[in-house]
Amino acid sequence: ILNVEQSPQSLHVQEGDSTNFTCSFPSSNFYALHWYRWETAKSPEALFVMTLNGDEKKKGRISATLNTKEGYSYLYIKGSQPEDSATYLCAFLGAQKLVFGQGTRLTINP
Amino acid sequence: SQTIHQWPATLVQPVGSPLSLECTVEGTSNPNLYWYRQAAGRGLQLLFYSVGIGQISSEVPQNLSASRPQDRQFILSSKKLLLSDSGFYLCAWSWGAEYTFGSGTRLTVV
Numbered sequence: 001i002l003n004v005e006q007s008p009q010s011l012h013v014q015e016g017d018s019t020n021f022t023c024s025f026p027s028s029n030f031y032a033l034h035w036y037r038w039e040t041a042k043s044p045e046a047l048f049v050m051t052l053n054g055d056e057k058k059k060g061r062i063s064a065t066l067n068t069k070e071g072y073s074y075l076y077i078k079g080s081q082p083e084d085s086a087t088y089l090c091a092f093l094g095a096q097k098l099v100f101g102q103g104t105r106l107t108i109n110p
Numbered sequence: 111s112q113t114i115h116q117w118p119a120t121l122v123q124p125v126g127s128p129l130s131l132e133c134t135v136e137g138t139s140n141p142n143l144y145w146y147r148q149a150a151g152r153g154l155q156l157l158f159y160s161v162g163i164g165q166i167s168s169e170v171p172q173n174l175s176a177s178r179p180q181d182r183q184f185i186l187s188s189k190k191l192l193l194s195d196s197g198f199y200l201c202a203w204s205w206g207a208e209y210t211f212g213s214g215t216r217l218t219v220v
Contacts, residue, residue, distance in 0.1 A: 032207035040148070041198045043211040051207060089153065091209075096142055096161060097169075098202070098209055102153040 002026060004092045006101035013080050014109050020076040021104040023090030027071035032093040035064055035075055037086045038103065044089060047075075080108045112137035116201045116212030123219055129174075129188040131215050133201030136182065141203040143184040145176055148198040160184060191219045 005024045013019045025033065032051045036044035048057045053068040061078045077084055087103040116133045123129060135141055145157045156169045158176035166176050173192050177185045184201060196219045201212040 034207075034209065038154075041214065041216055043200065043213050044154075046209070049207050091154075093207055093209075097144070097156060097159050097167075098204065099156060100146075100154040 002092065002094070002099045004090065004099050004101040006088075006090055006104050008104060009102065010105040010107070012107045012109060015080060015082060017080055018076065018078045019080055019106070020074050021088065021106075023073045023075070023101055025071050025073070025090070025092040025101075026094070027069060029094040030068045030071075030092070031095075033066055033068075033073050034089075034091040034093060034098065035073070036089040036091065038089050039086050047088075075104075077106075080106075082108045082110055084108050112203070112205075112210060114201065114203055114210050114212045116215060118215060119213065120216045121218070123191050123217065125193055125219055126190045129186070129191050129195070129217070131186040131199055131201075131217075133184045133186075133212055134182055135184075135203045138182070138203065138205060140181060141205055143178060144202040144204070145184065145186050146200040146202065148200070149194075150197065154200065158186070193219050195219050 007022050035047040038044040048064045050066040055066040057064050063076045066073045085108045087105045089103045091098045091100045113136045142161050144159045146154045148154050160166050160178045174188050199215045
C-alpha cells in the first residue's frame, strides 16, 4: 500500500504570519510530486509539479521544496492572507497513478 | 488544447438505484484516466485508473465499477447504490506528470 502522509492535519495561522507543512512519500519508484490547493467539492487547483531532487519552486507567496532521497516535500506560505484558507494536498506520482495525502487544512485568522 | 468534461455536476439518488457518471476528454489521445472520490471528512481516494481501452485497475474494493469503452471516455457505475457511496467524485486524465481534473460530481444517496 502506497502511503502519502501530510502533517499537520490542520493549522490555524494569524494573518500575516508565515507557515509551512510537510508531505512524506515513498522514496522508491518516484516520478513526480504534486501540490494542490483544494476547496471541498471543487476541482483541485494545481500549484506545483516537482520532479527533481532538490527542486525548489515558487508561485507568488507560496513555495515548495523536494527531497526525493528521503521522501519529503515542504510547502511554505509567506505572509498568509485570508484567501489562503483551503486544504493543501500533496500527491505522489509513481507507477502510472497519482496518490493523494489526506491534506493539511489551513485556516487564516484575520 | 485538452479539456475534460464530467457530468452531471450534482446527483441525488435513492439507495438501491443504479449509477452512471461519465467523463470524456478532448484534445488528446490515449490518456491515462482516473476516478477519485472524496468521502465526507476524508481526502481524495483513488478508485480506478485506466491506461487504455478496456483496461481497468481497481484500487479499493467497493460497490462501484468502471469501464472505458472508448479511448477518451471513462464511466463510473454501480448497479445498486449504498448510502456510503455518497461523496464527491472527480475524474482526471494524465499525460506524463501533468494531471487535469474534471469539475466533479457531488453524489448524495438518500
